[in-house]
Amino acid sequence: MRVKKTNLHLYLLVRSHSTGKMLFSCSTLQLRIKKSGQENLEKLISSLIEKLKERKIDKLSLDRGYHSYTGTLQKVREILLKNEIKI
Numbered sequence: 001m002r003v004k005k006t007n008l009h010l011y012l013l014v015r016s017h018s019t020g021k022m023l024f025s026c027s028t029l030q031l032r033i034k035k036s037g038q039e040n041l042e043k044l045i046s047s048l049i050e051k052l053k054e055r056k057i058d059k060l061s062l063d064r065g066y067h068s069y070t071g072t073l074q075k076v077r078e079i080l081l082k083n084e085i086k087i
Contacts (some may be wrong), residue, residue, distance in 0.1 A: 003073055008034075010041075010072065012048050017061065024051050033055040041072065045079045052085060059086045 001013065004011040011027040026048040033040045052058070065075050077087055 001060045003025065003065065003076065005056070005067060005072065010036075012076070014052070014057070014060070023055065026051065038075070041075055042079065045066065045076060045083075049083050050084065058084065062087050071080075072084065 002011075002013040002015065006018065008067060009028045011025060011029075012023045014023045015021065016023055026044055028034075028044055030042065031044060032045060033043065048064075062073075067073055080087060
């Protein structure tokens with residue numbers, strides 16, 4: 001899973017490790033979320049978890065890009081681990 005942040009939106013992109021093709025994505029843009037915050041982050045991640053469970057994916061590797069592993073990324077990881085998604 002690749003995490004991409006812009007000034008306005010957060011994107012969570014899930015790619016196949018073997019083929020490199022993007023399987024699906026979830027973003028605050030798709031969900032029409034305009035404000036940041038814990039509640040909106042949880043909505044985004046719950047949408048991601050639904051898609052992961054539909055496709056029977058229970059393991060992810062986290063590609064944080066150039067972002068530091070604090071704040072939003074740390075919360076994303078913690079929520080995924082709570083929902084039994086292995087990282």
